Amino acid sequence: MPRSLRFAALFGGLILSASALAADIDAVSYGYPLTNPFEATIATTPPDLRPELPSNDKIDQSDYTLTLRPEREFDLPDNFWAVKKLTYRMATQDHAAPLIFLIAGTGARYDSSINEYLKKLYYKAGYHVVQLSSPTSFDFMSAASRFATPGVSKEDAEDMYRVMQAVRAQNPKLPITDFYLTGYSLGALDAAFVSKLDETRRSFNFKKVLLLNPPVNLYTSITNLDKLVQTEVKGITNSTTFYELMLNKLTRYFQQKGYIDLNDALVYDFQQSKQHLTNEQMAMLIGTSFRFSAADIAFTSDLINRRGLITPPKFPITEGTSLTPFLKRALQCDFDCYLTEQVIPMWRARTDGGSILQLIDQVSLYALKDYLHDSPKIAVMHNADDVILGPGDLGFLRKTFGDRLTVYPHGGHCGNLNYRVNADAMLEFFRG
Numbered sequence: 001m002p003r004s005l006r007f008a009a010l011f012g013g014l015i016l017s018a019s020a021l022a023a024d025i026d027a028v029s030y031g032y033p034l035t036n037p038f039e040a041t042i043a044t045t046p047p048d049l050r051p052e053l054p055s056n057d058k059i060d061q062s063d064y065t066l067t068l069r070p071e072r073e074f075d076l077p078d079n080f081w082a083v084k085k086l087t088y089r090m091a092t093q094d095h096a097a098p099l100i101f102l103i104a105g106t107g108a109r110y111d112s113s114i115n116e117y118l119k120k121l122y123y124k125a126g127y128h129v130v131q132l133s134s135p136t137s138f139d140f141m142s143a144a145s146r147f148a149t150p151g152v153s154k155e156d157a158e159d160m161y162r163v164m165q166a167v168r169a170q171n172p173k174l175p176i177t178d179f180y181l182t183g184y185s186l187g188a189l190d191a192a193f194v195s196k197l198d199e200t201r202r203s204f205n206f207k208k209v210l211l212l213n214p215p216v217n218l219y220t221s222i223t224n225l226d227k228l229v230q231t232e233v234k235g236i237t238n239s240t241t242f243y244e245l246m247l248n249k250l251t252r253y254f255q256q257k258g259y260i261d262l263n264d265a266l267v268y269d270f271q272q273s274k275q276h277l278t279n280e281q282m283a284m285l286i287g288t289s290f291r292f293s294a295a296d297i298a299f300t301s302d303l304i305n306r307r308g309l310i311t312p313p314k315f316p317i318t319e320g321t322s323l324t325p326f327l328k329r330a331l332q333c334d335f336d337c338y339l340t341e342q343v344i345p346m347w348r349a350r351t352d353g354g355s356i357l358q359l360i361d362q363v364s365l366y367a368l369k370d371y372l373h374d375s376p377k378i379a380v381m382h383n384a385d386d387v388i389l390g391p392g393d394l395g396f397l398r399k400t401f402g403d404r405l406t407v408y409p410h411g412g413h414c415g416n417l418n419y420r421v422n423a424d425a426m427l428e429f430f431r432g
Contacts, residue, residue: 023398024384027409032416037385038282040415051423053120061091061119066166068144076142076304077317086143088167089131091123096175098207099128100430101164103194105185105414107293109133114184117418125427128174130167134187135159136293141300148304150297151343153218153363157193164194165203179204180430184414185388188214188380189365195378196371208430209378213386213414216397219360220390222335226294228287228387229334286387286413295330298338299323302330309333309341365396372400379404379429381422383411 027035033049034040065085067073073084088110100122104112110131119129133140135156141148145159181204183191188211195209215221277285299310306313310329317323333341339356347359361367372378380401384394397405406425408416416422 023403023405024407025409030409030421032408032410032419032421034412034415035410036279036282037383037387037410037412037415038279038286039277040383040385040410040412041286041387042277042282042412042415044415044417045419049420050418051121051420053117054124059091059120059123060094061089061123063087063089064167064170066143066163066170068162068166069142069146072142072304077321079317079319079321079323080142081319083139083142086133086139086163088133088163089119090167090171091119091129092174093123093126093128096177097126097128098178098180098430099130099174099176100180100182101130101132101167103132103160103181103183103187103190104134104137105183105187106134106290107136107138107296108187109137109139114414114417118182118184121423121426122430125431127180127430128176130164132160132163132167135190136186136297138296138300141297141304147346149301149342149346151218151339151363152347152359153189153193153367154197156190157197160190160194161197161201161203168203178207180208180210181206182210182212182426183214184212184417186215186218188212189218192365192368192372192378195375196368199371207377209375210426210429211378211380212417212426213382213388214365214380215388216365216393217360217390218364219339220393221388222290222294222339224388224390225287225290226334226336228283229291230287291331291334294335294338295327295333297335298333298342299326299330301338301342305342307342365400369396369400373402376404379406381406381408381425383408383413383416385410386413388413 032040033046034043065087067085072080076084102115102118102122104110104115108115110133115131119131122129134150135141135145136150140159140163141150144163145156147155150156181191181195183189191209192211192214195206198204198206302308302310303317310333311317311326344356344359348354365372378401380397382389382394382397382405384407394407397407408422410416411419411422417426
């Protein structure tokens with residue numbers, strides 16, 4: 001854990017004990033209430049345990065667009081009109097301040113819920129904030145990626161770095177004192193590779209870099225998530241699909257409440273009701289969400305590169321074309337399928353060969369082990385029960401980061417990022 005954090009962390013009048021301020025946070029003094037990693041991943045933090053943040057109307061922010069791949073204006077089908085330019089969101093202070101870049105997780109756009117939360121957290125603390133889409137998102141692949149085949153971390157980082165440089169060039173008068181960088185989930189892995197790239201490019205000279213719940217071995221993480229879709233769920237039959245089961249539960253929940261209230265606290269409140277999801281149902285829900293992200297990536301990459309694996313290369317696609325048949329075909333391809341059919345062939349063609357084990361090492365934190373070990377400006381915050389971790393992953397993080405690693409006992413995958421204790425620790429890291 002960063003030295004500054006050893007003096008941090010007051011929560012609700014509770015002073016964390018000495019053992020909680022070590023790299024591994026003590027569960028009792030930590031106080032996060034959701035001990036089920038699936039539930040934490042889905043429901044996140046109970047509303048009354050979150051930090052107080054400004055509403056959007058209190059933030060000076062705007063969306064901007066960048067033209068980075070002008071050839072795609074003509075190559076992409078008409079129904080890609082909204083993503084032929086890359087959109088990002090920037091919140092600015094009315095005075096000179098540090099700027100922090102936020103990189104979204106797998107398949108997520110710049111305005112994902114976690115990026116929005118982090119924006120409010122850092123804006124309140126006095127930072128300029130730039131929200132960026134994941135290199136695996138539909139819009140980034142279309143408008144910013146050179147090869148539109150995300151999954152090779154070094155190349156994804158180079159694409160992201162060009163975006164960051166373009167953002168800075170588009171806002172030359174913004175008074176910036178320092179540059180910071182953070183990302184969550186896959187965005188954290190991207191942030192690590194971007195930081196390494198900046199050591200030679202020197203466009204930003206990032207002062208601090210924070211990795212939130214990064215995959216250590218990318219292949220392990222996607223395998224874990226793919227397996228969740230295979231969970232056997234009680235109640236699913238030939239006549240009742242998983243989605244019908246979920247809809248029936250939500251319907252009964254709202255009937256019992258007497259009204260429909262779709263707000264930020266819905267999932268947590270739902271999980272306290274009699275209609276709450278079982279472990280198997282939650283696992284399936286997480287896995288299904290990831291499968292849709294993988295399908296989106298596979299479809300977009302195939303279409304842009306005219307590979308013909310999902311969409312026939314010469315198939316006419318207009319604004320009125322139904323993409324449902326192609327989505328169904330893409331959903332049959334999990335992330336392992338995408339790597340095998342699209343990433344690995346492209347990577348081998350560009351690198352004159354290589355085994356899948358070599359690729360796995362190159363796209364994971366293993367590739368940056370020496371840099372991460374020796375760079376005092378980079379820290380990691382992770383959860384011991386994160387569903388994306390595999391055997392040996394926490395051991396690698398401990399050996400590589402030492403006291404720059406904070407391990408929380410609970411929180412699942414990114415579920416505790418909006419817990420007040422975590423929020424305070426994130427702010428303290430950058431202030432320190």
